[in-house]
Structures are given as structure tokens and as C-alpha cells.
Amino acid sequence: MKAIRIHQPGGAERLVYEDAPAPYVGVGDVIVRVHAASFTPGELDWPVTWVDRSGRDRTPAIPAHEVSGVITEVGYGTTGLRVGDRVYGLTDRHRDGAAAEFLAAEARDLAVLPETVTHADAATLAMPGLTAWQALFTHGRLADGQTVLIHGAGGGVGSMAVQLARDAGARVIGTGRGPHGEVARDAGVHEFFDLDQHRFEDRVKDTAGRVDLVFDTVGGEVLPRSTGVVSPGGTLVSISSPPPALPAGGQAVYFIVEPDRAQLTEITERVRTGRLRPFIGATFGLAETRRAFLAKQNGIPGKIVLEVHGDG
Ligand SMILES: NC(=O)c1ccc[n+]([C@@H]2O[C@H](COP(=O)([O-])OP(=O)(O)OC[C@H]3O[C@@H](n4cnc5c(N)ncnc54)[C@H](OP(=O)(O)O)[C@@H]3O)[C@@H](O)[C@H]2O)c1
Known part of the structure; x- marks a missing residue:
């Protein structure tokens, strides 16, 4: 071959x-x-x-x-x-x-x-879809009505996470570089902050106070800075490197995405019904x-x- x-x-x-x-x-x-x-x-x-x-x-x-x-x-x-x-x-x-x-x-x-989902869409969904799913629901325990801050909301994983979080009934705040704001808004963020223009900590404080979950796909200095915006008992999930510990009651998680047939089925069901786009x-x-x-x-x-x- x-x-x-x-x-x-x-x-x-x-x-x-x-x-x-x-x-x-x-x-x-x-x-x-x-x-x-x-x-x-x-x-x-x-x-x-x-x-x-x-x-x-x-x-x-x-x-x-x-x-x-x-x-x-x-x-x-x-x-x-x-x-x-x-x-x-x-x-x-x-x-x-x-x-x-x-x-x-x-x-x-x-x-x-499913027959209605193309191979091209499916191949590009597998990794970002599973990573976003595991970050939000397996590790982040995101629930209806909660607020999530997603760093890199215009990226491959981030844009998938925005759509899944919205679909789950969360309020979604996204960050990233300015040009990616359009993708993030198209995916469904309620607010988007340009990391090059704003201190996201201040903007989050002004708009939401603190958040139940931070999902960081960017890493670097954004990760330690995120500890201050997590509500008491909330969660910080990173896929770039292990995050610093949160104050008592909070959970800081780093994980590597794993294959999962049941989650893939949930993801394609959302694509089939128009709730998720690669x-x-x-x-x-x-x-x-x-x-x-x-x-x-x-x-x-x-x-x-x-x-x-x-x-x-
Ligand atoms: N642990 C795991 O299991 C796992 C799984 C999947 C992915 N990952 C990792 O997670 C990261 C994201 O993956 P991805 O596929 O979503 O990548 P991607 O499509 O390149 O998205 C990353 C997003 O973050 C933005 N970004 C990066 N650095 C930034 C900064 N300093 N300031 C502002 N925005 C910044 C990027 O903007 P620009 O394009 O403008 O830089 C882009 O919009 C990668 O490092 C990847 O290796 C880990």
C-alpha cells in the first residue's frame, strides 16, 4: 500500500x-x-x-x-x-x-x-471532540447553568469545547488572539476577550465574577494566571502542562486524551443533529x-x- x-x-x-x-x-x-x-x-x-x-x-x-x-x-x-x-x-x-x-x-x-456524517468531518472531529468532551465533562464536571472560561476558544479543541459547553447549557467565555474571535463567536461564545489586548482576569471579574471551570488549551503564562478566576470548589483543566494547585476545595487537572467509543458516539450524534460542527x-x-x-x-x-x- x-x-x-x-x-x-x-x-x-x-x-x-x-x-x-x-x-x-x-x-x-x-x-x-x-x-x-x-x-x-x-x-x-x-x-x-x-x-x-x-x-x-x-x-x-x-x-x-x-x-x-x-x-x-x-x-x-x-x-x-x-x-x-x-x-x-x-x-x-x-x-x-x-x-x-x-x-x-x-x-x-x-x-x-452515521451515513450522514462525511469521512472528512469525522476524521477532524475525533481528537478535538474527545479532548473537549473529556475536559468539560469527565474532568471538569460541567453542568447546566455553570460558567466556563475556555482559553484558545478559536482553536481546534477550543472551538469544539465552546459548542459542547453551549449545548450543555453553560455560559461560555472565550479567549484567544483577536483574529480567532470570529471563529469563537461562530462556535457560540457569549463573550470573547483578546489575550493580546486585555488582562482576561480583569474582564472575567467585570463580566462574571469567577467561573466554575477554566479549560486552558493555550498554556504558558495563561495557565498560572487562571487560578485566580476559578470559584471556590471549581476546576482548572489543562491539556498543555500540569496546572498549579488551586486553593482548598478546588481541583486542578492535566490529562491526555483517551480513545472512547461511547463518547465518539455522543459526539457524532451532535454532528448528525446539527448541534456540533467540525x-x-x-x-x-x-x-x-x-x-x-x-x-x-x-x-x-x-x-x-x-x-x-x-x-x-
Ligand atoms: N493533552 C492532550 O491530550 C491534548 C489533546 C489535544 C491537544 N493538545 C494540545 O493542546 C493545544 C491546543 O490544541 P489545538 O489542536 O486546539 O491547537 P490549535 O488549533 O492550534 O488551537 C490553539 C489556539 O490557541 C491559540 N493560542 C496559542 N497560544 C496563544 C497565546 N499565547 N495567546 C493567545 N492565543 C494563543 C492559538 O492561536 P494562534 O493560532 O494564533 O497561535 C489557537 O487559536 C496544543 O498544544 C496541543 O498539542 C493536548
């Missing part, structure tokens, strides 16, 4: 389009004919890109662990999915990814995709993956689709 591979650690310049062996279907696995894939710009810096779960070298590695496609083979002991099912999900980062014509993935990491910044063919990584690193907003077998 054709695939994008990287033979040794380094940046996106080292990605090559070449022939690779077709993947083997293991116990509990399925083989997916990849229709669309997506990636996280920093994934070539992750140690898991180079080694398997035993720490052994697994190069050449195939990147992009966000996938949508159709099952062509089912491994021994696999339940819940069948050959011909349209599926999507976030796959194990210790294994080869979806920048290829075919992918072997654990069946439990994938969910069935944020696609650009589409590239599989052979152009190197250019896609470089374009994302140079600041294209939104998620990038790698079109492999397409939606036809």
Missing part, C-alpha cells in the same frame, strides 16, 4: 510518501480502508512516535492517529464492529497511524459513523502530507484533512 512514513526522529521535512507493507490484523483489531485522516501538529515530537509499548524502536513510523474509513477485515475476538461498517476514531499513538491506504486499529477505539482549515491529498504538516505549523487555523480514499 501507499503510506507516509518517517524513518528517523526529526521534523515534517523527513516525511516521505512511499510503499509500505499492508497492516496485519491482530486480536481485537480491525483493518480500516482509510478515507480521511487528520493529525496533531506536534505529534512528530512525541516519544511514542518512535517506540512501541515495550520501548522498542518502531521506525519507520506512519503518522496521523485520527481516522475515518470503512472496515475491510475483523481480527479474532473482535466484537461490536463488522466488515463494511463506516467507522471513525482516535487510534493508539504507539502504533502506525492513518496516513496510509489501510490502518490496523483496536476495534474498541472506533465508533460507527472546524476544517484545509484539505490535502495523502501524497501531500509533508506539505500539510508544514502548513499547519505555519499557522493554518482549524484541523487539516488528509484525503486518502475520499468520501466517494
